[in-house]
Amino acid sequence: MxxxxxxxxxxxxxxxxxxxxxxxxxxxxxxxxxxxxxxxxxxxxxxxxxxxxxVTEQESAELRELRKRNRLLEQENEILRRAAAFFARELPPKMTYPLVLDLAADGIAVAVTCRVLGFSTQAFYKWCQDPVSQRDWDDAHLINAAFTIHADDPAFGYRFIADELPSRGITAGENRVQRLCSQQRIWSAFAKKRGLSRKSGPPVHDDLVAREFAADRPDKLWLTDITEHHTDEGKLYLCAIKDCFGGRIVGYSIDSRMTSELAVAALRNAIALRGPAGTIVHSDRGSQFRSRRFVELLSAKGLRGSMGRVGACGDNAAMESFFSLLQKNVLDRQRWASRDELRMAIVIWIERTYHRRRRQRGLGKLTPVEYETLNQAPLAA
CATH class of the missing domain: 1.10.10 (Arc Repressor Mutant, subunit A)
Structure with a gap:
């Protein structure tokens, strides 16, 4: 030429x-x-x-530059579009490198992709030579061992897992174990799950109780809340309703999902057994108790709703006290293999032990059933 x-x-x-x-x-x-x-x-x-x-040479050069810039912008938009779908899979950061290969196969330069995604081309080419580093390989083995240890005992947190790893031939620092367990969401069954808390919504009722958990007659004040517990099959949720007069559980519902239907079913059971009128139903600000179905059921049956403050356990302390007894006497007594097994244990403890065998000093050393029975005649008179 x-x-x-x-x-x-x-x-x-x-x-x-x-x-x-x-x-x-x-x-x-x-x-x-x-x-x-x-x-x-x-x-x-x-x-x-x-x-x-x-067209002059200057205009021609500007036109070529504009075409080049337009082509580059189209490539950048394609990179961002593909990256949005790729990153939505929540893969570890180094797994973004295969996206560079896919885009390069479609004619997009590696340098452009690396610049848009925010990492160097040297790091990409290093990954191409060694896609699985020794560190990643060791982390994968450590994570598998952590899952195995945690499956044997869900109460084990990252500290117990770090102490158990040497017996399995793995040496790792506690900080490294904590980082990997946090990434894989491996937490103790008794630990607070970080990043899973949700803010409570606005109250749909005023606080009509003000921490006064006393009642001079049955079905004057009910308390309700939801608790959960782990089994080998998954979580089991209990919504219970407690009568403040004698401490009796007047209604409850147990399910594998914590939905508004759980709270509505518990309230329906309590209404069917007691037939209340004008009863105050006090709860926290959980979404189940703020749901439209729960509020409509209260209104349809002539009940009055009440809600405590956000983050104030004392506003529903009497109900928390019952759940504490349930935790100590049933939930924490053993490891539960299935939801049905735990469900039967909860029902038997409530109906047989709590209602008819467990005497309470606040009731004059009577059981809730005995206390209600003895006070029915004076109240009727």
């Missing part, structure tokens, strides 16, 4: 040709170029000087 003539040489030839001292054929021959080339140079010179219409 012939090399282009220098710009200065072209300008000189055009200047000589414009003087008109000799015909164009003679000038072309004198400078060693073809007559067609000279005509072409004269045409471009006239366009640059504005003598004839056309």
């Amino acid at each position: 012939p090399r282009p003539y220098p710009a200065e040489f072209r300008r000189d030839v055009v200047a000589v040709a414009r003087k008109g001292d000799a015909p164009l054929s003679r000038i072309a021959k004198d400078f060693g170029i073809s007559e067609a080339t000279l005509h072409n140079w004269l045409k471009k010179a006239d366009i640059e000087d504005g003598v004839r219409p056309g």
